[in-house]
Amino acid sequence: QVQLVQSGAEVKKPGASVKVSCQAFGYPFTNYGITWVRQAPGQGLEWMGWISGDNGNENYAQKLQGRVIMTTDTSTNTAYLELRSLRSDDTAVYYCARAPEEWELDAFDLWGQGTMVTVSS
Amino acid sequence: EIVMTQSPATLSVSPGERATLSCRASQSVSSNLAWYQQKPGQASRLLIHGATTRATGIPARFSGSGSGTEFTLTISSLQSEDFAVYYCQQYNNWPVTFGGGTKVEIK
Numbered sequence: 001q002v003q004l005v006q007s008g009a010e011v012k013k014p015g016a017s018v019k020v021s022c023q024a025f026g027y028p029f030t031n032y033g034i035t036w037v038r039q040a041p042g043q044g045l046e047w048m049g050w051i052s053g054d055n056g057n058e059n060y061a062q063k064l065q066g067r068v069i070m071t072t073d074t075s076t077n078t079a080y081l082e083l084r085s086l087r088s089d090d091t092a093v094y095y096c097a098r099a100p101e102e103w104e105l106d107a108f109d110l111w112g113q114g115t116m117v118t119v120s121s
Numbered sequence: 122e123i124v125m126t127q128s129p130a131t132l133s134v135s136p137g138e139r140a141t142l143s144c145r146a147s148q149s150v151s152s153n154l155a156w157y158q159q160k161p162g163q164a165s166r167l168l169i170h171g172a173t174t175r176a177t178g179i180p181a182r183f184s185g186s187g188s189g190t191e192f193t194l195t196i197s198s199l200q201s202e203d204f205a206v207y208y209c210q211q212y213n214n215w216p217v218t219f220g221g222g223t224k225v226e227i228k
Binding site: 044061095106111114 | 177217
């Protein structure tokens with residue numbers, strides 16, 4: 001079955017880091033990219049960045065530059081999102097979605113179920 | 122960045138009735154507009170891309186229209202499984218941006 005399966009909920013303290021995984025099933029991982037989108041409680045969807053499933057090229061949203069790292073592991077068809085120096089306003093549900101393999105604009109045709117990350121002291 | 126505005130925030134509709142959702146872009150996005158359906162605890166689903174093209178497996182009761190800055194998602198006859206939150210997204214410019222969503226609830 002074609003799907004993206006994300007890791008479970010996380011609770012972190014301010015200043016810590018979190019790493020969320022997104023494992024792809026049912027399609028050739030290296031033929032696509034992965035994009036990450038987050039949704040804070042009661043807020044809309046915010047695009048965070050994109051990574052190629054083939055060569056690991058990435059592009060990040062400007063406001064997250066320096067705090068976000070996206071990686072992939074093609075041996076397990078898994079993409080990772082690491083967010084550092086967490087703040088309370090990073091509390092959100094984090095989604096991965098399938099994207100074009102190249103850095104190009106298109107709709108996201110497959111989504112993960114979301115991972116809740118709570119940042120609280 | 123392009124701001125996407127959806128209206129109304131909440132739409133109360135009876136099963137079997139038509140639902141019309143609106144999305145406005147702060148500048149032209151051509152036809153590079155997608156609609157998604159989101160249900161609690163589930164993966165979001167792509168409904169429409171290219172403003173008017175239904176994604177694979179999407180029922181014909183879902184239709185999209187518009188171009189430039191004004192877009193509409195129409196659900197011709199609401200089924201029980203259609204009560205959800207709907208988001209529009211522009212992918213004409215980086216960063217891609219989303220509307221604030223329209224919640225379609227049972228009247």
